[in-house]
Amino acid sequence: MALRKRKYMADDEVIVLDHVSKSYTQNVPALSDVSLRIKRGEFVFIVGDSGSGKSTLIKLLLKELNPSEGNLYVMNYHLNRLPHSRVPKFRRNIGVVFQDFRLLKDRNVYENVAFAQRIVQVPSKNIRKNVPRILAIVGLAGKYKARPGQLSGGEQQRVAIARALVNNPTILLADEPTGNLDPKNTNEIMHLLEEINEAGTTVIMVTHNKEIVNAMRKRVITLRRGVIVRDEEEGVYIDED
Ligand code: ADP
Ligand code: MG
Numbered sequence: 001m002a003l004r005k006r007k008y009m010a011d012d013e014v015i016v017l018d019h020v021s022k023s024y025t026q027n028v029p030a031l032s033d034v035s036l037r038i039k040r041g042e043f044v045f046i047v048g049d050s051g052s053g054k055s056t057l058i059k060l061l062l063k064e065l066n067p068s069e070g071n072l073y074v075m076n077y078h079l080n081r082l083p084h085s086r087v088p089k090f091r092r093n094i095g096v097v098f099q100d101f102r103l104l105k106d107r108n109v110y111e112n113v114a115f116a117q118r119i120v121q122v123p124s125k126n127i128r129k130n131v132p133r134i135l136a137i138v139g140l141a142g143k144y145k146a147r148p149g150q151l152s153g154g155e156q157q158r159v160a161i162a163r164a165l166v167n168n169p170t171i172l173l174a175d176e177p178t179g180n181l182d183p184k185n186t187n188e189i190m191h192l193l194e195e196i197n198e199a200g201t202t203v204i205m206v207t208h209n210k211e212i213v214n215a216m217r218k219r220v221i222t223l224r225r226g227v228i229v230r231d232e233e234e235g236v237y238i239d240e241d
Contacts, residue, residue, distance in 0.1 A: 020070035030056040032226040043197045046206045048223035054206040095164030095172045099179035101156045103148040110144040116163045138162045154185030174205040213237040
């Protein structure tokens with residue numbers, strides 16, 4: 001494993017796609033010959049029209065999908081060759097947040113976050129320390145007992161972020177995390193993601209929000225019909241039409 005990593009990835013890289021394509025059907029591929037390298041600690045926006053392949057890229061990084069062609073490396077895992085049995089251990093390195101929060105509706109905030117620790121068998125004593133610590137970081141220290149239905153959209157997304165972060169992932173993947181939020185909550189969530197990134201987590205965020213991308217001046221990768229058409233440091237959102 002170490003040998004493989006030395007060969008294909010630099011020490012400071014956490015994600016490498018080497019000529020990756022993904023086809024769901026015989027038609028146009030969802031991703032086509034995508035090559036890309038992401039370093040530990042980067043903040044990367046993935047932008048592009050609906051259907052351009054953004055979520056497909058996120059699913060490949062999680063090994064929810066396998067590439068049709070090309071090679072995919074995440075951390076020191078060669079995902080093409082990772083057997084099913086080792087996928088859960090691999091996924092501990094990655095936190096994920098979605099547009100629709102995906103919280104357990106019949107559990108309170110504390111339980112939603114603690115659940116992520118229970119499934120990786122963290123001892124109860126540690127869970128009782130870790131969950132309050134992470135809820136304080138996302139600004140929900142006073143809401144342990146609330147159910148998702150009693151929270152605003154912005155608060156629910158904070159719970160989802162806490163759940164994604166509680167196991168200390170190296171990479172946070174966020175697929176349109178502000179897609180259901182108003183501008184005020186969007187700004188708060190972006191501020192939180194920036195803090196998380198400054199604390200060392202690599203953040204990869206899919207978004208349609210032009211204002212956010214243009215305000216933050218991070219790396220911007222633009223997909224168009226499954227192809228990377230732009231990849232710029234301190235980039236901006238450019239409509240592709
Ligand atoms: P985005 O997230 O940028 O909107 P997606 O990655 O979801 O784009 O989709 C890229 C392309 O792949 C689209 O043409 C979409 O219709 C197609 N696609 C996505 N998921 C599937 C699937 N499960 N089966 C067949 N086609 C799919
Ligand atoms: Mg999508």
